[in-house]
Amino acid sequence: MTPKLKKSLLYWLLLSPLCVVILLPFGVMFVTALRPRDELFVYPPTWTFSEFRWENFVEMWVKTNFGGALLNSLYVSLTSTIIAIVLSIPAAYALSRYRFSGKGLYRNFLLMTQMMSPIVLVLGLFRLMVHLNLVNSLNSLVVTYVAFNMAFTIWMLQSYFNTIPRELEEASWIDGATSFTSLVKIFLPLAVPAMVVTAIFTFINSWNEFVLALTLIRSQNDYTLPVQIFSQVAGRYQVEWHHVMAATVLATVPVAIVFSWLQRYLIRGMALGAVK
Amino acid sequence: MASVTISGVEKWFGTLQILHGIDIDIEDQEFVVLVGPSGCGKSTLLRMIAGLEPISDGEISIGTRVINNVPARDRDIAMVFQNYALYPHMSVYDNIGFSLKLRKRSKQEISEKISEAAEILDLTPYLERSPRQLSGGQRQRVAMGRALVRDAQVFLFDEPLSNLDAKLRVVMRTEIKALHQRLKTTSVYVTHDQIEAMTMADRIVVMNKGRVEQIGTPMDLYDFPANLFVADFIGSPSMNFIEGVVAADNEGPFVMAKDRTRLAISRDSSAELGQKVIYGARPEHLVLSGGSEGFGATVEVIEPTGPNIQIFADVAGQRICALSPERRTHKPGQKIRLHCPEASVHLFDASSGARI
Numbered sequence: 092m093t094p095k096l097k098k099s100l101l102y103w104l105l106l107s108p109l110c111v112v113i114l115l116p117f118g119v120m121f122v123t124a125l126r127p128r129d130e131l132f133v134y135p136p137t138w139t140f141s142e143f144r145w146e147n148f149v150e151m152w153v154k155t156n157f158g159g160a161l162l163n164s165l166y167v168s169l170t171s172t173i174i175a176i177v178l179s180i181p182a183a184y185a186l187s188r189y190r191f192s193g194k195g196l197y198r199n200f201l202l203m204t205q206m207m208s209p210i211v212l213v214l215g216l217f218r219l220m221v222h223l224n225l226v227n228s229l230n231s232l233v234v235t236y237v238a239f240n241m242a243f244t245i246w247m248l249q250s251y252f253n254t255i256p257r258e259l260e261e262a263s264w265i266d267g268a269t270s271f272t273s274l275v276k277i278f279l280p281l282a283v284p285a286m287v288v289t290a291i292f293t294f295i296n297s298w299n300e301f302v303l304a305l306t307l308i309r310s311q312n313d314y315t316l317p318v319q320i321f322s323q324v325a326g327r328y329q330v331e332w333h334h335v336m337a338a339t340v341l342a343t344v345p346v347a348i349v350f351s352w353l354q355r356y357l358i359r360g361m362a363l364g365a366v367k
Numbered sequence: 368m369a370s371v372t373i374s375g376v377e378k379w380f381g382t383l384q385i386l387h388g389i390d391i392d393i394e395d396q397e398f399v400v401l402v403g404p405s406g407c408g409k410s411t412l413l414r415m416i417a418g419l420e421p422i423s424d425g426e427i428s429i430g431t432r433v434i435n436n437v438p439a440r441d442r443d444i445a446m447v448f449q450n451y452a453l454y455p456h457m458s459v460y461d462n463i464g465f466s467l468k469l470r471k472r473s474k475q476e477i478s479e480k481i482s483e484a485a486e487i488l489d490l491t492p493y494l495e496r497s498p499r500q501l502s503g504g505q506r507q508r509v510a511m512g513r514a515l516v517r518d519a520q521v522f523l524f525d526e527p528l529s530n531l532d533a534k535l536r537v538v539m540r541t542e543i544k545a546l547h548q549r550l551k552t553t554s555v556y557v558t559h560d561q562i563e564a565m566t567m568a569d570r571i572v573v574m575n576k577g578r579v580e581q582i583g584t585p586m587d588l589y590d591f592p593a594n595l596f597v598a599d600f601i602g603s604p605s606m607n608f609i610e611g612v613v614a615a616d617n618e619g620p621f622v623m624a625k626d627r628t629r630l631a632i633s634r635d636s637s638a639e640l641g642q643k644v645i646y647g648a649r650p651e652h653l654v655l656s657g658g659s660e661g662f663g664a665t666v667e668v669i670e671p672t673g674p675n676i677q678i679f680a681d682v683a684g685q686r687i688c689a690l691s692p693e694r695r696t697h698k699p700g701q702k703i704r705l706h707c708p709e710a711s712v713h714l715f716d717a718s719s720g721a722r723i
Contacts, residue, residue, distance in 0.1 A: 258452035261419050264439040265446045266466035266513070280456050 124336035151334040160319035168297040171236035183248035201242040227309045236297045244289045251285035287356040316342045369430035369520040370395045376425035386577045396551045402564035403574035413557045445514035446523040451506045453498035460494040463512045484512040504535045524556040573597050595720035607687035609646045613638045622646040624683035628662045633709040638723045647713035653689035653705045661706030666697045
């Protein structure tokens with residue numbers, strides 16, 4: 092055995108408890124989603140099962156209105172991501188490029204909003220949405236997700252913008268560009284990695300959000316995926332665990348795939364930003 | 368092409384004054400170098416000419432037009448930045464052509480201009496590459512190309528060679544000078560390197576702490592530095608300074624150093640007897656004397672540079688440097704005599720630093 096191999100084996104051995112903790116729920120999820128209903132509660136529990144029941148997914152899709160919830164989730168996550176990014180770019184640009192009074196205060200304010208857990212604010216937000224007549228509307232989620240994510244997106248974008256040399260814009264002004272042309276043709280193309288990273292984070296945050304969705308959405312038709320899945324478990328006489336797990340798989344896997352595909356941007360973006 | 372007039376220009380950052388009333392007249396087709404130690408305000412002044420930094424007070428004109436409130440894009444200037452500021456997501460071709468594209472020139476004209484500039488700068492094989500695939504010297508040339516295609520009235524250079532290695536710097540220095548002789552565009556060049564300033568400039572502006580110390584041709588500054596700062600800054604190795612008091616004996620006036628060393632000065636000197644002065648002599652003017660001429664010194668360190676030998680020696684408790692083309696070997700600790708022709712001696716008032 093080469094020393095290098097020995098080393099990797101040792102590292103994996105040290106990491107293995109962590110891997111087990113992380114992977115066990117996923118293992119249970121996959122195994123449960125694929126087994127026939129009668130084999131759900133065998134004792135002692137086993138990892139094996141008699142057949143792959145892909146039908147579980149089809150049944151689940153119909154019974155739990157998965158498609159509707161998926162569309163709701165997509166609508167909320169995509170819209171809030173786009174709005175958050177579009178609103179954050181000017182704010183981050185100003186923070187990165189201009190000197191103005193109250194800049195430090197504003198940055199601290201952004202940081203402070205991150206210190207509060209949404210659950211502390213949930214009651215106030217609910218009353219606010221009642222007042223705005225937005226309860227039971229997916230747009231209430233869009234608005235709150237945008238608000239909660241913007242502090243992070245502004246910070247993230249700003250730290251990346253700081254790494255783009257000012258001289259590039261100055262050179263373009265001297266070349267004859269207006270501030271707007273310079274922004275569109277020089278600055279933003281260079282900021283794409285940062286925008287992708289921030290968008291991924293915002294999307295995943297919104298996709299996984301549970302507390303606010305549970306509070307602000309009252310009708311089953313408007314449930315997002317986490318709430319919809321939760322509703323299959325809570326307050327029922329009989330829980331169809333294989334359906335719940337099938338839904339969980341469908342809610343997790345696509346995001347995981349997208350995430351791993353975009354992770355090269357993620358690493359590049361983070362390495363170039365101040366996060367490293 | 369046009370002249371540039373800077374009159375009474377001041378720059379304040381909050382309550383901090385960076386530039387104290389700068390007056391410089393740059394003539395049409397002239398190559399002017401702003402030189403000074405870092406923090407002297409030379410880059411700020413250049414950025415004010417470029418329109419990247421607002422002018423707090425005073426006036427800058429290009430030709431007859433006052434440009435204080437004209438945005439950078441309308442000043443008809445081109446600028447080369449220290450870090451080149453090439454657009455990393457564009458090819459060399461697009462980098463050079465960006466300004467022309469913005470001005471909505473025809474495709475054919477753009478391509479003609481770019482190939483012409485690429486020809487001058489030896490960039491033709493690299494036009495399709497992206498800036499990150501180029502070496503430092505090539506990037507530098509792309510930055511020059513970007514300025515070149517513009518036919519701008521004034522070229523501004525902000526320490527364009529300081530990111531290059533020493534050898535390439537010398538090559539590019541000559542190239543820029545040759546380019547200026549060919550195009551004759553009025554140029555303002557900022558550097559902290561006095562050799563660059565001496566070799567390239569028609570006229571040099573020496574700046575220090577936000578003030579102009581002296582303006583003149585390279586040889587003017589070298590031969591007649593207006594004060595201690597300029598004398599010290601221009602020339603490498605820099606001028607030797609020995610403090611002393613003006614005295615006279617039957618051989619004529621001289622500066623008496625602290626340890627009573629006699630440093631001869633010219634009879635025409637306007638220094639007054641008893642005046643506290645600083646005696647300045649350039650290393651290349653200090654010659655080893657065989658006889659009793661000059662003053663005594665003790666050799667401390669010998670540094671051969673090839674064409675010359677630098678002799679560092681102690682005179683009146685101060686270390687001075689003499690350049691000698693002779694290959695005679697001196698030993699540390701050896702007593703020698705050095706002599707500076709009276710006409711080559713510079714005298715400065717000890718309190719004001721001004722030339723006497």
